[in-house]
Amino acid sequence: MSTRNTRQKRRDEVVSKAKQPNHMYGYCRVIGCGKPARAGTSDGLDTKYCRAHAEHLQRHGSLHKGSYGAKELNPYRQAALAWLLDNEHEFWVKNAIQRMQGLYQQAGPHVEAFRLRGLRPKERAMAALARLRKHEVDPRLVIAAWLAVEMTLRDDPQADLKPEFKRVQVAKVVHRMASGSHKRWEREVHAPDRLGRSPRIVVEELHVYPRSRGRVLRHLGEALEPAVELLVHHHLDAVHAFKVERDAKGKYDDRPYPKGWSARPRKRQPDSA
Known part of the structure; x- marks a missing residue:
């Protein structure tokens, strides 16, 4: 058989x-x-x-607790990135960045989001990391996302402290940063349109976003954790204190990054003739 x-x-x-x-x-x-x-x-x-x-x-990642929203996480993400930029000389910061870059390189070939069907969950998780590498997402943004979730859990009086919940929350943020695949192309159509024009150029687009759920998130979170765990162990208290001091001064807004930063800059497509 x-x-x-x-x-x-x-x-x-x-x-x-x-x-x-x-x-x-x-x-x-x-x-x-x-x-x-x-x-x-x-x-x-x-x-x-x-x-x-x-x-x-x-x-x-939890039976009772829902995922943290952008309104909750963004002040932490912004503060974590600001702290990383101010402390890039620290040994464990450099270590985390190097580990994250190594994770990018070990993720395997880039796979478009519309070609993920049939892949195993671990392969899909690695494909998300490959998309981060392909689109040149700064490793510090991924590290900041992990630190943000750690601080959010610390400040949440009803937090779910199971490792699975933390990994899934970070993976959901990083999975969104990896985004999906976007294609735009032109083709010639010979059938006349309503105005009788033929042939004409038609612009078509394809936007595919992978689903953010299930074992893919577990594998992604497990892959990210070793890259940041030593930084968390040595400096999470300092990052949290920086965030508290920053809040007292009112130096934050509702964006995940400071001005001038974005996970994946959008490239403006040229207008079709």
Whole structure:
């Protein structure tokens, strides 16, 4: 039997098993949730959580806590980057930048966002890092994102302190910085338009953004953590104190970066003739 037939047979078996409710799993393990776990319905094989809580965990890295928004993270990201720029001479800052640059180089070839279908989650995570390298995203911006999440967790009175939540929160920010793939091209069309013009040049665009959820975020967060963990260990207190002092002076706004900075500058496309 060919590998393709084997995979199809296995897929059919899993689908068939998922459609058979197992009444031993009658309740979701989240306290206060009265819904059955997915294995107790015809909706899946998850023996722990209902669909709603499983989806929340996949998307946010926590069963209860939602992701931090830009309004919460941006003052921390801006302060972290400002501190990094003021302290580039520090050994652990230089070490983190070098490690992040090494991670960029080890990410593998650049893969367009519309060619990710069929890749494993770890390969998709590495593709996100390759997009950062391709678009020349400054490593300091990625490091600042990690420091920002660390400080946000420190100041959050109801923070989820599990490592998975922190990694997912950083990965969501970095995944957005990697953005997607954007293509623009022209083609000649011979069919007349409403004004009878033929042939004519038509401009077409393709914009594809990878989904930010699931195991891809876990792999991305796990890949980033070793690059910044020593900087966090040695200087997080100093970065946080800098942010507190900065807030007291009112020196911040709602942008993630200071003026003149952007993760991925947009190149203006020339107008079509």
